[in-house]
Amino acid sequence: MRHATLVEAEGAGGRDEADLVAASAPMRRLVAEVARVAPRDVTVLLRGETGTGKERVASLLHARSRRAAGPLVRCNCAAIPAALAEAELFGAARGAYTGAVEARRGFFSAADGGTLVLDEIGELPHALQPKLLRALQEGELQPVGAGRIERVDVRVVACTNRDLAAEVRAGRFREDLYYRLAVVELVVPPLRDRREDVPALAAVLARRLGARFGVAPVRLSPALVERLAAADWPGNVRQLENAIARMIALAPGPVLGPEAFAAAQPRGAGAPSRDAVPTAQGVPTPAGATLRERLDRLERQVIAETLAAAGGNQSEAARRLGLARTVLIDRLKKYGLL
Structure with missing residues (x-):
């Protein structure tokens, strides 16, 4: 039986953010690609389904880069209101808009000298894409309402669960920006394609969550691990993490058996309970x-x-x-x- 490999990225937001279990062939290939790409200061596009752990791969890219001592800044493009997206990314001068009582730094300025992770890049408003392209090509940005150009030194790692090439063909994403982002494109595999990782991954999550909840050490029975490894997990690592969190929260003690799996399923998943x-x-x-x-x-x-x-x-x-x-x-x- 192959031993699981735990890849650590010290200094990249802590072990909670950057540990990767890489026992399966797909994950070993991904980690090897990260090791080759990280020291080379190129823009990287991480593609994968929701919940696969793209943010942890981004942390590993930062930690193994020459920018590891610099800041690691994250921006969720889908969570920014379209009207504020430009100011959030590039900053704003005082009085640039209603409520701007003081100048503010954007995500690019905050990441100067380090790495900026643009999560859900496919959700970036189309009108803002040319300005992002300029920042990537020239290392220049202009804060909203400012008459000056600022220079920044930032490595961008973009993440998406969408097929950006298809979005380009549909006219929803700029082709030139896509090629600028995808200098290197890495695919994070879904959990169903890396079942060998589930036992070690579940153990890592149980230890981490048990410590957070004050229930340590948490132990998973072999029968429970078998059930976890057999499940499909359409929500990937995030769904597995949530399931283990529910198991620990609902369990009477630190040892989790196979009965914890059924008890921790949210109502509406699988067969309804008798009191439903x-x-x-x-x-x-x-x-x-x-x-x-x-x-x-x-x-x-x-x-x-x-x-x-x-x-x-x-x-x-x-x-x-x-x-x-x-x-x-x-x-x-x-x-x-x-």
Whole structure:
């Protein structure tokens, strides 16, 4: 049996951010690619499904680069309101817009000398893409409302769960920006393609979460590990982490057996429990639930199904639901889907 390899990136936000389990062939290949690319100061595009751990790969790229002593700054492009995106990325002069009572630094300036991780880069407003291209090509930016040009020295690592080449063909993403971002493109495999990693990954997560919850040391039984490794985990590492967190929170002690797996499944996943009653839409709801609780469960179900049908594309899911993207993101956070 091959021993799991735990890759650590000290100084890249701490072990919570940067540990990678690499026992499987796909992950060993990815870690080898990171080792080759990290010291070379090129822009990297990380592509993978939601929850695969792209942010940890980005941390590893930073930690093994010549910029490791510099800042590691993260920006979630999907979480920034379109009206504020330019100021958030490039900064703003005092009085540049209503409420700008003082000058502010943007993400690029904050990352000067280090690495800027642009998460969900496919959600960046189209109007802002030329300015990002200029920052990448020339190392120059102009804060909103400022009459000066600033120079920055930043390595960009962009992350996406979308096929940006397809977005280019559809006219939703600039071709020149895509090629500037994808100097090197690395693919983070989904958990179903790296099942060999699940036992060691589950152990790492259980140890970390147990310490956080004050339940240490947490032990996973062989039968439970077997069940974890056999599951599909469409939400990838993030879903596995959430499941283990629920198991630890609900377990009577530090040893988790196979019964913890079923007990930790959220209501509505799999067979409904005996104390659940069906709603008109078939979404199981605990008996005695209030109307607000029933509506929240139904809304969560609809949002989750729509996001899955849209392939994880938040903009498309928001369009189908008739919501602003920022409103959808608020709902995703509320229901633990982000």
